[in-house]
Amino acid sequence: MEGALLPLSSPSTSSSKLNHRFCFPSSLLNNHRYSHFPKFLPKPKINTVTSSPLSLKCSLRGSTLALDKDETSVSEITDTSSISLPKLDKTGRFCSPRAARELALSIIYASCLEGLDPVRLFEKRMNERREVGYEFNKEKLLEYNHMSFGGPPVIVETDEDANELLRNIQLESAIEEEVLAAPPKLVYSRLILRFTRKLLVAVRDRWDSHVPVINKVIPPNWQEEPAGKILELSILHLAMSEIAVLDTRHQIVINEAVDLAKRFCDGAAPRIINGCLRTFYRDLEASNNRV
Numbered sequence: 001m002e003g004a005l006l007p008l009s010s011p012s013t014s015s016s017k018l019n020h021r022f023c024f025p026s027s028l029l030n031n032h033r034y035s036h037f038p039k040f041l042p043k044p045k046i047n048t049v050t051s052s053p054l055s056l057k058c059s060l061r062g063s064t065l066a067l068d069k070d071e072t073s074v075s076e077i078t079d080t081s082s083i084s085l086p087k088l089d090k091t092g093r094f095c096s097p098r099a100a101r102e103l104a105l106s107i108i109y110a111s112c113l114e115g116l117d118p119v120r121l122f123e124k125r126m127n128e129r130r131e132v133g134y135e136f137n138k139e140k141l142l143e144y145n146h147m148s149f150g151g152p153p154v155i156v157e158t159d160e161d162a163n164e165l166l167r168n169i170q171l172e173s174a175i176e177e178e179v180l181a182a183p184p185k186l187v188y189s190r191l192i193l194r195f196t197r198k199l200l201v202a203v204r205d206r207w208d209s210h211v212p213v214i215n216k217v218i219p220p221n222w223q224e225e226p227a228g229k230i231l232e233l234s235i236l237h238l239a240m241s242e243i244a245v246l247d248t249r250h251q252i253v254i255n256e257a258v259d260l261a262k263r264f265c266d267g268a269a270p271r272i273i274n275g276c277l278r279t280f281y282r283d284l285e286a287s288n289n290r291v
Contacts, residue, residue: 092138095189098146101238101256103188104199105264106180108234118200126184126193136186137178144179148172149262202245203237210240213283217276232269235260239277243284250281 089095107125111118156162184193214236215223222229239257242248254277261270 088141089189091189092141093189093192094141094187095192096146097192097195098256098259099188100192100195100199101242101260102146102180103184103192103196104203105231105234105238105260107196107200108203108238109231112230112234117204119197119204122197122200128183130183136182138186140175140179141187143175145172146263147259149259198246199238199242202241206241206244207237210237210244213240213280214276217279219272222272232261232265232273235265235273236276239273240280243277243281250277254278254281 087094087096107122108118110116111121114121116124154165156165179187184196188196214233218229218233218236222232226233235257238260239253242253243250254274257277258270258274261273265273
């Protein structure tokens, strides 16, 4: 497959630190969806099961339960009212560190796809003019659930239940898309925006030094197909940089990275990222002790 080599930094960047490149199909470059803010939330997968009665299995983000007859209803399994939501400050904006890490991850991911310096991309988004007539509904922030994780297949008994389940998933995805694509100044507090920038600066400055470290700890299939693991690699860069540069407690950073992987990645990514980061921290501590 024809590939296009995209630098993390733009060609006009004078810094020599950003020379690592991801290789992924050039067809992505022709997809307008990748030229703007990335929509990287995974779509639900549905498999029809031929057993009787009719069963539809859906990979429901945010659910860790199986829906069985006479036990749980669809409305109960998709109810997020009991789940803690991102904290809002007095101005009605996100003020939790989780929100900063989510924002930083989205910027890093977009910078890899667009071949831009993540700090410059962040500043570009911060300074973008709003479209005429654009209004952001802040009530969406109260509905946004940053603790929505993937889970095992959900089993329903009827087409009506399956349709209701899909409607709930689509509604949640629409809220996430609107919040994540909104101008940052409308969504995040000043403190969170400053923290996000610190994270991005750390990632940019440590990118080259962390590439060989990551290549040593990730599975071979991640090295062979980095195009399909850009998001996972971005999580590793983000977490490693926060540990090494910002000196955040490694337990907190690893837990946050695993949660991000649970939220935005598929398969064994959370477990692999957990192992990679623990190996990274152990080697980092050993190196510091030798010094």
